[in-house]
Structure formats: structure tokens, C-alpha cells
Amino acid sequence: MLKKTLFNVLLALSLCFCVVLSTSAAQPTAKDLVITGIKNFDLGVDKGFYEKSEDVTSIKITEFDGSVTKELGQFKGASIDLLSQLDSNNNVIKVSYTTEIDGNKHNGDIYLKDDKVILNKDIFILLKDFGLDVFKNNPAFLEQSPEYLYLSNEQLKSVWEQMLSYQNQQLPGEYKDLLLFLVEAIPEQYFNLTASKVTLQLDQNGFEDVIYNLSTKIKNEKERVADIVVNLNKYNYEQMGVTPEQLKQQIITGIDSMPVISREQIKLFSSFVEVNDFIYEAALIPGGQKNFNLDLGFKAPDGSVGGQLAVVIDSVGTKDNLEGTYKISGNFNAQNGPQFNFEINCLCNYQSEAAYADTTIKATAKDNTTGELLLNFAAIADSTTKVNPNLVVNAPELNDSNSTDITSLIPGPEQVKVVTPPITEETGLIVIVNGNTIDTEVKPAIKDNEHPIVPARAVLEALGCGVRWYAPNEVHITAGDKTILVYINESNYKVNGLEKALSVPAYLEACRTMIPTSLIDEELGAVIELVNGAVVITK
Structure with missing residues (x-):
């Protein structure tokens, strides 16, 4: 479920530009089509995935080498099996896990209920196997704790609001408003419309034009920007110690005091970031091919540090048979420090009320000064998700005798x-x-x-x-x-x-x-x- 959720997010962000060309006499521009597509966005999968569904995922670590094993231990061959259940009618997500790490087995449940994350004690024992001892300085606390430990956070309520948007095949309103604002800042010249598809493509000059337009747009539409930021943080006000009105005024004041960014300053900044590729293409027919490619390079002026981030997303089909792939890769290289590479590949297929995904993850790291291998990691995962309209998931009924609130033990920004x-x-x-x-x-x-x-x-x-x-x-x-x-x-x-x-x-x-x-x-x-x-x- 987690991998397909990631695919949905990536797919949503890339497909947000998609729209079906109207056959009316009035001919819209390519940019008009993209903006209309965002306003009328359709997620393209069965809404049951966001109402009542079950996911079975198996993860296996196939490679785990390098000096990191000296501190963390050996995880090669470790396996994690997950059963994830979503019952949005009751505002409950339950994740049941079974792990086997170096011969040690663990199993337990994690719940998300309303604004609470509910854990059983075994999860902290499992984390110790991964080298993270949460209660290292107070081991007696875990031993003396009741069956359940929970954390409360108002921000978790946004999960259920967003779930309602997905059930209606829509992006959450705050995300849609943000995407519209960003797309409006892209000059018309970087959009193209043919008889079969709409295309958005940026080069280095286009990247600089968008940054300049965006900075100007923020200054000119400060009230709108403030509303977008406030809506994105609707459950953070109490933690931030402000009311929505105060936050909005702070944002407007901050924008007022921002200096105007010149094109020369943007060109100086863009000398550190190279746009090798940025292209989105969407067929105008329903279920047609959609592709998104992003390739960014970055470097320090003296060449001592450099890196790259690439994202490729492809999809074709409708909710009865939607096929998609995504690849996220990147690297970071410091001449007198570490070198790090990673790659995530995923193949997904939605067939009406069932979905399947196969994912591979690879990561390597070494010390450039000594040549020492720090990490060689690889894992594979496969999952199957099915809509189950009869599913009912109940979270534990918490009381003073069976649970302890550990929210105060996990420091947040306000603490x-x-x-x-x-x-x-x-x-x-x-x-x-x-x-x-x-x-x-x-x-x-x-x-x-x-x-x-x-x-x-x-x-x-x-x-x-x-x-x-x-x-x-x-x-x-x-x-x-x-x-x-x-x-x-x-x-x-x-x-x-x-x-x-x-x-x-x-x-x-x-x-x-x-x-x-x-x-x-x-x-x-x-x-x-x-x-x-x-x-x-x-x-």
C-alpha cells in the first residue's frame, strides 16, 4: 500500500497537467488545457482504494554490506511482511507486521485512528534490532508500560480530509491551489499543443523565467500566497503558537519585506542548478500515454561537490487497466567526503478493484578520501492491494489501564x-x-x-x-x-x-x-x- 500510495502521489503530481481536449469551436491554448486539467483533475483509479481496501506487501533485504554493518549489524536476508487495512468510514488504518531479522522474529500492529498513532510495545523492541533504542536512557519505562503506547497530533486529521478528496477522484484543495499557482507562473512559450498531445518543456532559460515569474507573482498576489500556506498548515496553528489570521498576517508581512529578486540574481543561483531535462507530455485521448521526465544537476562553484536527481514517470490506461512505472534516482559526490547513489524502480498495475506493484531499491555509499565502502544496500518488494467493501477495522479502545500517552516524550517543534x-x-x-x-x-x-x-x-x-x-x-x-x-x-x-x-x-x-x-x-x-x-x- 505504501509503494502504491507513493505512486499515486507521483502520478497525481505528474498527471495534474492532464486534460481532455474539448471538441468545441473555441480553441484553448496548451496552458489553458493544463490549468483546466488541474481544476478538473481525476485520479484515475477506483475510489474504493481510498474507502475500504487491504494490501499485502513483502519486503526482503537482498544486499547489506559495508562498514555500517559494524554499528548496525547484518540485515542481509531480513524480511518484512505487512498487512495494511484501510477503513475510512471509521477513520482507521491498521498495519500488521511480521519481521525476521538475523533469526529474530517480531510481529505487532500499528494503528492510525483519528489524530492518534497507536503502537504496541513490540515495535520498540523491533527498532532496537535496527539499532534505534528509543528508551535507552529509561529502559524501565518500556518494561512497566501497558499494552499500548500512543501519540496524538492534530495534523493527522488532514489524512482523513485528504482521503475524502481521493474518494471523489480529486486532489485535496490545498494541493490543487498550490499547483495552479505554480503552473500560472510558467510562461506560455514553454507549453505546446498538437493534435494528439499537450507538452510542457523547460530548459535552463525556462527554469530561470519560471523562478523570476514566480517571485514576482508571490509579491503581486501575497494574499493568495498567504491563503495557500495557511491551508497547507491548517492543523499546525496550535503547535506554531498562532491563529490562522496571525499566520496569514505574518506571511504577508514577510512577503512585503522581501527584496525584489533580479534576473541577474536568478542567473547566479541557476549556475548551481542545471536543468538537463524537464518535460511533461499527455495524450489528449482518455487513457492515453502520459510521461514526466525530470533531470536536475547541481554543483558547487569550485567543483568540490556535485550531484544529480532524476525522476521518470510513465502511465497509460484507465482505471480498469492502468499501467504505470516510476524511477527515482540520484547521486551526491563530495571530493573530500562521501559519495552516495540511490535508485528506486517501481512497476504498478491497477485492474479495476485490484492493484499490483513490484519495487526494487538500491543504495551505495563510499568514503572518497579512503575508498572505504560505507554501504551497499538492496531490497525488493511486491504488493497486492484489493478493494474490500465489507472490510471493518477497529482500533483498540484506549483507557488508563491499557495505554500510555507518549506524545510528551517525542519532542516537537513547539517543545x-x-x-x-x-x-x-x-x-x-x-x-x-x-x-x-x-x-x-x-x-x-x-x-x-x-x-x-x-x-x-x-x-x-x-x-x-x-x-x-x-x-x-x-x-x-x-x-x-x-x-x-x-x-x-x-x-x-x-x-x-x-x-x-x-x-x-x-x-x-x-x-x-x-x-x-x-x-x-x-x-x-x-x-x-x-x-x-x-x-x-x-x-
Whole structure:
């Protein structure tokens, strides 16, 4: 089921451009057809796969060599058998596994129910066989735990919403909106329409044109961009500590402060990325051939690091007999570091209410400096999925006696806290903006034991803002559509004429304007952190 789910995602993303040519007198352009195809997208497989279905998958590791075996052990010959059951009526997915690794056998169940992942204890013993001891520092916890351990995450609810879209043969709305936005940014000249097919093809110049159009489109349609991002994160608000309205405003503020990207800057960036091939072709007749090819190369300016990513997807047929293949391959090579290669090949066939898939995976890694083989891995998998309209799957009924909530034991983004030294009024700090240490003549400081103060020009220009000094005491800051006026030794400042209050007044030190980071946080939407003697600003 997992492999065919991956195929469905890849197929959906590639087939999103597909559309049947209307026979009406009005002749649409190739780009019009692609956009219409996204709006009217049909998944092309029986909806029962996303309602009630069962999948049987067998995985076998055929190669496992290299120095990695010294730490992880030998997994060659290991097997994993999976029975996956989907009952979307009850919002339940059950995965039953049986493994045999170096003579050790394990079996157990994993459930996805509503917003919970429910595990039995054996899964953690299995993970130990793979070298991952989750409770290494607290072995008694696992021994004393009840039968089930579970994690809760609101984001899991999106699984069931998306399942409803797939049942209706549609992409989830948030994905459709994103795809439409991206395709709209592609210039008309890179689409082509013939009597038999529609084609989208990009070369290096086309890649640069799309990036430029996309950056301009984001600036011009910031409200739409914000809505797309908000919808893609609809279950992350609580974890992010914001409301949907706050997140939307933060996104708009961030877009406003973004500098306009020039074609010269894009050309400089594209010198690191080479578009060897990007082509999508779709026959206009129902069930016709559809192909997607992507081949990207990347390299460092000095040639010390390089790599490649290639994706090939082909499909033909309708839901009664849909045949498809995909291949994903790539490599990474650092002259004075590791070399890594991988390849995934899959053949899928949907025949009405049954689907079949055969997959092979290969990966190798070596150390270029020593020639040592780090990893030689290969695995094969085959699976059969069938629609079963009578299937009923029930998850365990959890209670205090048979289960333990381990959500708090798995730190999420909102739980990661940085421990910093006591804040004092000193000037030994450094400032880091978007990962880059900024060299400033005047060091950041802490005022009143709580307010970080940073040099205005150095930090704001690093964030893409314009900064100008007007005697005797004014600093004018431009950030997108915002004009911010800061006055030396005054607690008030103005944003587009609207007066606001600073946490502490701006001041001059060694002829440099110093401002509180709260101004950068509030007006530019940046995140401010104090980390081990550094003021870290991220936007």
C-alpha cells in the first residue's frame, strides 16, 4: 500500500497537467488545457482504494554490506511482511507486521485512528534490532508500560480530509491551489499543443523565467500566497503558537519585506542548478500515454561537490487497466567526503478493484578520501492491494489501564527550548541573521536585563531592507510597502504614518543607530532568539 500510495502521489503530481481536449469551436491554448486539467483533475483509479481496501506487501533485504554493518549489524536476508487495512468510514488504518531479522522474529500492529498513532510495545523492541533504542536512557519505562503506547497530533486529521478528496477522484484543495499557482507562473512559450498531445518543456532559460515569474507573482498576489500556506498548515496553528489570521498576517508581512529578486540574481543561483531535462507530455485521448521526465544537476562553484536527481514517470490506461512505472534516482559526490547513489524502480498495475506493484531499491555509499565502502544496500518488494467493501477495522479502545500517552516524550517543534545564560546588560554578544554571522563595529547588547539591542543598518540590510539617516535624529527604513521612521532617544516610531511605541528608545553608539529587536520582530515578522551569547534573527 505504501509503494502504491507513493505512486499515486507521483502520478497525481505528474498527471495534474492532464486534460481532455474539448471538441468545441473555441480553441484553448496548451496552458489553458493544463490549468483546466488541474481544476478538473481525476485520479484515475477506483475510489474504493481510498474507502475500504487491504494490501499485502513483502519486503526482503537482498544486499547489506559495508562498514555500517559494524554499528548496525547484518540485515542481509531480513524480511518484512505487512498487512495494511484501510477503513475510512471509521477513520482507521491498521498495519500488521511480521519481521525476521538475523533469526529474530517480531510481529505487532500499528494503528492510525483519528489524530492518534497507536503502537504496541513490540515495535520498540523491533527498532532496537535496527539499532534505534528509543528508551535507552529509561529502559524501565518500556518494561512497566501497558499494552499500548500512543501519540496524538492534530495534523493527522488532514489524512482523513485528504482521503475524502481521493474518494471523489480529486486532489485535496490545498494541493490543487498550490499547483495552479505554480503552473500560472510558467510562461506560455514553454507549453505546446498538437493534435494528439499537450507538452510542457523547460530548459535552463525556462527554469530561470519560471523562478523570476514566480517571485514576482508571490509579491503581486501575497494574499493568495498567504491563503495557500495557511491551508497547507491548517492543523499546525496550535503547535506554531498562532491563529490562522496571525499566520496569514505574518506571511504577508514577510512577503512585503522581501527584496525584489533580479534576473541577474536568478542567473547566479541557476549556475548551481542545471536543468538537463524537464518535460511533461499527455495524450489528449482518455487513457492515453502520459510521461514526466525530470533531470536536475547541481554543483558547487569550485567543483568540490556535485550531484544529480532524476525522476521518470510513465502511465497509460484507465482505471480498469492502468499501467504505470516510476524511477527515482540520484547521486551526491563530495571530493573530500562521501559519495552516495540511490535508485528506486517501481512497476504498478491497477485492474479495476485490484492493484499490483513490484519495487526494487538500491543504495551505495563510499568514503572518497579512503575508498572505504560505507554501504551497499538492496531490497525488493511486491504488493497486492484489493478493494474490500465489507472490510471493518477497529482500533483498540484506549483507557488508563491499557495505554500510555507518549506524545510528551517525542519532542516537537513547539517543545524544543533553548537554554540560555542569564541575561545581563553586556556588550559581548554577536548577531546572526538567517544563519550568517554579521560583523558589526558595535556589538549587540541587552538593555534593562530583557531587551536585545542590535545595530540597525547592519541587521536591517542583511534582511533586505533599505536604511537611510536624516539629520539630526531620524532613521528611515523601507521594507516592501512599509516605511518605518525611528527617532533617536525617543520611545515612539512611525509605520506608514501610524505612530507606535518601542520597547526601549533607539540610541546612537559610536555613530551607529541601535534599535530593539522587538521592532524587527513586530514589523518584519522575524523570529528573535538568544542562544549562547548570540542574538539569532531568522526570517
